[in-house]
Amino acid sequence: MITELLMLIxxxxxxxxxxxxxxxxxxxxxxxxxxxxTSKKLFGFLFQSNIIIAIIVFIFLSLALFNK
Amino acid sequence: MIILEPNEKILLIKRRHLPVVYLExxxxxxxxxxxxxxxxxxxxxxxxQAPEFLVKxxxxxxxxxxxxxxxxxxxxxxxxxxxxxxxxxxYYYLDCWIITNQxxxxxxxxxxxxxxxxxxxxxxxxxxxxxxHGFLPTVLKYGxxxxxxxxxxxxxxxxxxxxxxxxxxxxxQARDELIAxxxxx
Numbered sequence: 001m002i003t004e005l006l007m008l009i010x011x012x013x014x015x016x017x018x019x020x021x022x023x024x025x026x027x028x029x030x031x032x033x034x035x036x037x038t039s040k041k042l043f044g045f046l047f048q049s050n051i052i053i054a055i056i057v058f059i060f061l062s063l064a065l066f067n068k
Numbered sequence: 069m070i071i072l073e074p075n076e077k078i079l080l081i082k083r084r085h086l087p088v089v090y091l092e093x094x095x096x097x098x099x100x101x102x103x104x105x106x107x108x109x110x111x112x113x114x115x116x117q118a119p120e121f122l123v124k125x126x127x128x129x130x131x132x133x134x135x136x137x138x139x140x141x142x143x144x145x146x147x148x149x150x151x152x153x154x155x156x157x158x159y160y161y162l163d164c165w166i167i168t169n170q171x172x173x174x175x176x177x178x179x180x181x182x183x184x185x186x187x188x189x190x191x192x193x194x195x196x197x198x199x200x201h202g203f204l205p206t207v208l209k210y211g212x213x214x215x216x217x218x219x220x221x222x223x224x225x226x227x228x229x230x231x232x233x234x235x236x237x238x239x240x241q242a243r244d245e246l247i248a249x250x251x252x253x
Contacts, residue, residue: 002128006140013144020151023180024158030183031070031162031175042161046154053150057143064136 003065010061017050070166070173070185080167080238085210085230089160096153103146110138165226167235169242172215174224188224190243191250192217198232215239 024046028039072078118129118137129137162177173187193215200211205228213232215224229235 002131005128006132006137009144013147017147017151020155024154027158027162027177027180027183039161042157049150050147053143053147057140057147060136060140060143064132064140067133067136 006061006065010057013057014054017054021047021050070175072168073170076171077169078166079169079242080235082165082167082226082229082235083163084160084228085208087208088204088210088228089156093153093156096149096156100146100149100153103142103149107139107142107146110135110142114138165224165229167239167242170246172224172239186224188215188217190239190246193239193243194218196236196239198236200232213239 025043028043031039114135116133116135118132118134122134123129159177162175164175166173166175171187171189172193174185176184178184195216197214197216198211199214200206205211208230210228210230211232213226213229213235215226217224226232226235
């Protein structure tokens with residue numbers, strides 16, 4: 001039961017993060033200025049950091065569930 | 069998207085002064101640091117078996133490694149707060165004033181589903197005033213710059229920008245150049 005519950009919480013948070021990422025990406029795209037490279041770098045950093053954090057969270061989840 | 073005219077050049081892009089945004093972010097950043105410290109402490113102190121009183125409240129805790137369960141919850145909290153940190157930074161980055169040689173453009177992300185864009189031609193500018201008010205604005209050299217325009221344009225306010233005096237000088241110079249350009253035609 002707790003395995004499913006924790007997995008569900010993790011998936012919901014990941015979906016929320018993906019939605020936030022998409023919205024930020026959308027607004028950065030709207031903002032786009034001809035010489036603006038910073039927004040691309042910023043979004044790239046956000047996206048990469050989110051993936052790394054999500055992987056770390058998943059590792060802790062796996063350890064909690066399967067490393068008894 | 070901000071579309072510039074063919075002969076339009078960007079002179080300056082102004083955003084809120086960065087230290088002000090850092091101050092806004094600092095409670096969140098502090099919370100993130102506390103979470104990291106909490107994770108390190110948990111790794112060293114918390115046992116793998118859940119305490120009895122917690123098991124009595126929520127028995128499925130017996131099925132997990134309690135130490136990593138706590139770290140998982142903390143890292144999940146970190147993940148959520150990280151999104152908020154970026155949302156604050158996105159609001160800062162996407163809220164800006166662009167001074168070109170022809171007009172001033174204000175673009176603002178009010179909320180994720182609410183966006184505001186407007187522009188005022190420089191020849192409509194009637195008055196530019198500066199408001200540096202308080203200890204921090206004086207020390208950190210930031211303040212509000214108000215543009216009073218002719219016609220039905222709303223009042224333009226550059227909030228908490230760094231060095232408003234220099235921005236005012238540049239804005240008035242751009243206005244004078246545009247008016248001179250128009251009168252020479």
